[in-house]
Amino acid sequence: MKTKTAKKTPAPGLDWTLRPRTAAGMATQSVLGMTAVSAVGNVCEMHWALGVGAGLLGAAATFVTSQRVSMTGLYYRAACWLGAGGWTAWALEAGPFHREQLGVLALGGLAAGLGAPLGRAKNDEAQQPTAAAPGTDIVLRQGGEIGMRWASYIHRVTNMWVQVTSVQPWPQGGGFTLTALLPLDGTHTVATLKGAADRLATVARLPIGCGVEVALGEHRGEAVLRVSTVNRMGDMVSLPEDYSPLSINRPLPLGMYRDGSPVTVLLRELAMLVIGARGSGKTNLLDLLTLLLLRCSDTLVWHIDMNGGGMSQVWLHPWIEGDIDRPAIDWAAPNPEEAIQMVQIAMNIARARKRTGRKLKVQADSKLLPISPGLPEIVIMVDEGKSVLAPGTRGTAGQVGKKLEEILDQARNEGVNIIASGLRATSTTVSADFKVQCGLKICGRVQKESELQYLFGWDRIDLADIPSVGCFFIQADDEEAPRPFKAAFLPPSRMTAAAVMLAEGRPRLDEAAARIGGQVYAQRHERMRAAFLALDDDEDGDVLDVEEVQEAPRRLHSVPAELGTGSAGSWANPQELRQRARTAYTPTAAPERVFTAERVDRPEPAPIRPLPPLLTAAIRAFGTDTRMHSEDLAAHLSLDNKHRLAELLGALEVYPLGHAFERGGRQRRGYERKDLEAAARAITEGRQDVPDEVYAWAS
Numbered sequence: 001m002k003t004k005t006a007k008k009t010p011a012p013g014l015d016w017t018l019r020p021r022t023a024a025g026m027a028t029q030s031v032l033g034m035t036a037v038s039a040v041g042n043v044c045e046m047h048w049a050l051g052v053g054a055g056l057l058g059a060a061a062t063f064v065t066s067q068r069v070s071m072t073g074l075y076y077r078a079a080c081w082l083g084a085g086g087w088t089a090w091a092l093e094a095g096p097f098h099r100e101q102l103g104v105l106a107l108g109g110l111a112a113g114l115g116a117p118l119g120r121a122k123n124d125e126a127q128q129p130t131a132a133a134p135g136t137d138i139v140l141r142q143g144g145e146i147g148m149r150w151a152s153y154i155h156r157v158t159n160m161w162v163q164v165t166s167v168q169p170w171p172q173g174g175g176f177t178l179t180a181l182l183p184l185d186g187t188h189t190v191a192t193l194k195g196a197a198d199r200l201a202t203v204a205r206l207p208i209g210c211g212v213e214v215a216l217g218e219h220r221g222e223a224v225l226r227v228s229t230v231n232r233m234g235d236m237v238s239l240p241e242d243y244s245p246l247s248i249n250r251p252l253p254l255g256m257y258r259d260g261s262p263v264t265v266l267l268r269e270l271a272m273l274v275i276g277a278r279g280s281g282k283t284n285l286l287d288l289l290t291l292l293l294l295r296c297s298d299t300l301v302w303h304i305d306m307n308g309g310g311m312s313q314v315w316l317h318p319w320i321e322g323d324i325d326r327p328a329i330d331w332a333a334p335n336p337e338e339a340i341q342m343v344q345i346a347m348n349i350a351r352a353r354k355r356t357g358r359k360l361k362v363q364a365d366s367k368l369l370p371i372s373p374g375l376p377e378i379v380i381m382v383d384e385g386k387s388v389l390a391p392g393t394r395g396t397a398g399q400v401g402k403k404l405e406e407i408l409d410q411a412r413n414e415g416v417n418i419i420a421s422g423l424r425a426t427s428t429t430v431s432a433d434f435k436v437q438c439g440l441k442i443c444g445r446v447q448k449e450s451e452l453q454y455l456f457g458w459d460r461i462d463l464a465d466i467p468s469v470g471c472f473f474i475q476a477d478d479e480e481a482p483r484p485f486k487a488a489f490l491p492p493s494r495m496t497a498a499a500v501m502l503a504e505g506r507p508r509l510d511e512a513a514a515r516i517g518g519q520v521y522a523q524r525h526e527r528m529r530a531a532f533l534a535l536d537d538d539e540d541g542d543v544l545d546v547e548e549v550q551e552a553p554r555r556l557h558s559v560p561a562e563l564g565t566g567s568a569g570s571w572a573n574p575q576e577l578r579q580r581a582r583t584a585y586t587p588t589a590a591p592e593r594v595f596t597a598e599r600v601d602r603p604e605p606a607p608i609r610p611l612p613p614l615l616t617a618a619i620r621a622f623g624t625d626t627r628m629h630s631e632d633l634a635a636h637l638s639l640d641n642k643h644r645l646a647e648l649l650g651a652l653e654v655y656p657l658g659h660a661f662e663r664g665g666r667q668r669r670g671y672e673r674k675d676l677e678a679a680a681r682a683i684t685e686g687r688q689d690v691p692d693e694v695y696a697w698a699s
């Protein structure tokens with residue numbers, strides 16, 4: 001009786017090509033070919049020199065055209081050509097089919113056949129057919145045992161037999177990428193495999209945090225499966241200490257996929273929606289996005305967080321404390337009144353740019369308004385969006401929500417974009433329209449799997465793929481399955497240091513837009529300072545007073561290790577951790593006040609030490625370059641000469657590079673930007689003293 005499987009297995013077709021399959025076949029074909037050529041040559045009375053010429057030509061061509069062949073292989077191939085040429089010349093001269101000639105030919109053919117492995121190209125071996133899956137006709141040309149096993153899993157789950165063409169282990173281990181050809185009968189598409197990804201992970205018994213990601217290969221009949229076999233989602237992805245300029249026109253790095261490749265987002269083109277329950281790592285992700293946008297020399301960051309401006313506080317801290325003159329966040333709205341003014345002005349700016357941007361687009365031959373430091377993008381980041389994004393929200397918050405939808409609809413091209421975040425993804429927290437307008441969707445742990453389905457419009461997503469805090473799914477294309485990734489971790493101390501270093505160099509709103517903003521925009525910093533200082537007063541009163549701060553270290557000892565500095569790999573379910581933290585923090589003296597885990601998780605930032613103006617000016621002088629000659633830097637800082645520069649920077653333990661480098665056609669010694677940035681960090685973190693003479697420098 002024929003089984004269903006047998007019906008689906010493609011019948012092997014006849015192969016009419018003359019390509020030899022084995023070494024013996026190749027030797028036999030060559031011997032027969034030479035015999036035939038010499039017979040025809042004798043009939044046509046060809047000169048014996050033709051045989052010699054063909055042999056020499058073939059040997060020479062071997063050295064020129066052979067790829068991935070070892071030296072021994074090249075000599076082997078050349079020897080075959082010379083042997084064949086010599087024998088053919090002999091046969092042309094003496095006439096074919098003498099007994100000695102045929103004997104020599106047979107011996108030569110045997111020797112060539114035995115030596116064939118020497119001449120094989122380096123990956124030929126891998127292309128040899130390996131064993132077929134038991135009971136099937138499939139031939140796994142590559143992929144070996146793993147490929148066979150996965151072809152069998154795929155068959156078990158989808159009832160289709162694929163041909164695995166390669167299995168490539170990931171460079172850093174922890175999984176492999178498998179490429180497979182789908183059956184030629186057209187009964188299945190890559191979508192079948194996409195829909196079966198979580199079942200495949202189950203059948204393969206992959207560990208928690210591991211899974212299968214399916215993508216289209218080089219053509220419609222090829223599928224690529226990224227299979228993770230070691231849970232790397234618990235690893236900490238640390239952020240390189242780099243504050244060099246970026247651009248909103250280029251992809252920005254957010255973290256790492258399971259296969260170790262970077263996750264990047266192109267925010268010039270797409271709005272973003274970030275969803276995650278409390279404790280999912282959403283705040284860290286928003287902080288990371290803020291940092292990346294602050295590094296963009298062509299982007300202004302506007303924050304809306306109507307729940308007390310929490311998203312902006314650490315970033316504004318050095319400015320509120322008077323350590324820097326300009327806030328890193330260009331505009332922060334901690335209440336609905338400020339937020340509505342912000343979104344109205346943003347929309348007005350977009351409308352004006354629509355009218356005036358035509359020429360710029362034509363000049364730049366671009367459909368999108370060309371964004372640059374002189375015409376910056378405005379990115380409005382909205383945290384805890386439920387209060388504004390939920391359909392039916394009334395009052396000022398509701399108006400803010402409507403305006404944000406309008407911006408999403410109409411302003412992206414004109415360089416006004418939105419990153420919104422919320423705790424839940426349901427039809428009552430984020431409207432379907434808003435969701436659709438956000439081309440980039442990111443979701444961390446949420447209360448229900450149905451929220452993932454609502455957000456991504458994708459049926460089979462498993463929360464087991466994002467097992468720990470800081471893990472998210474990302475989707476930039478509704479047709480593609482969301483991919484799990486681990487966000488890079490940004491410690492709060494790095495945020496304050498970055499705010500100090502980046503604030504001064506932030507771009508300014510273009511004049512036309514600033515005019516539209518009028519007095520409301522011009523006076524935003526006064527209102528921000530007053531609003532955030534008022535929030536400080538509220539918080540101090542409600543949450544933590546001085547005695548409690550002194551009490552806190554004693555209570556901290558009872559916090560579960562996972563919430564301290566323990567390794568990320570050991571994190572348990574975030575909800576559970578938060579519950580345990582709450583228990584550990586239940587105060588004995590004042591039961592009505594409960595210190596939440598957030599307090600523990602987000603320690604107060606270290607005190608900021610002002611950066612010497614000399615250093616900030618020097619860092620700015622590099623622009624987008626990484627190195628600068630000493631003479632140029634000294635001139636930029638209006639210093640008498642490079643020796644004075646060396647004295648002042650040397651006092652901050654910043655020294656010129658030990659070798660000369662080329663800039664502007666000249667080879668000179670000079671400084672590296674990252675050394676100056678490291679000194680700035682050391683100063684803000686209190687590791688480096690600043691002598692008075694360095695502070696005394698004025699531009």
Ligand SMILES: Nc1ncnc2c1ncn2[C@@H]1O[C@H](COP(=O)(O)OP(=O)(O)OP(=O)(O)O)[C@@H](O)[C@H]1O
Pocket residue numbers: 236237276277278279280281282283284285469470471486487488489568598601602
């Ligand atoms: N990508 C990450 N890698 C490692 N640790 C992280 C990561 N993201 C967050 N954490 C840690 O997890 C804890 C919770 O993170 P975070 O505050 O970002 O969560 P949240 O979802 O915003 O929660 P809440 O809304 O309560 O603030 C923090 O202590 C933070 O140190």
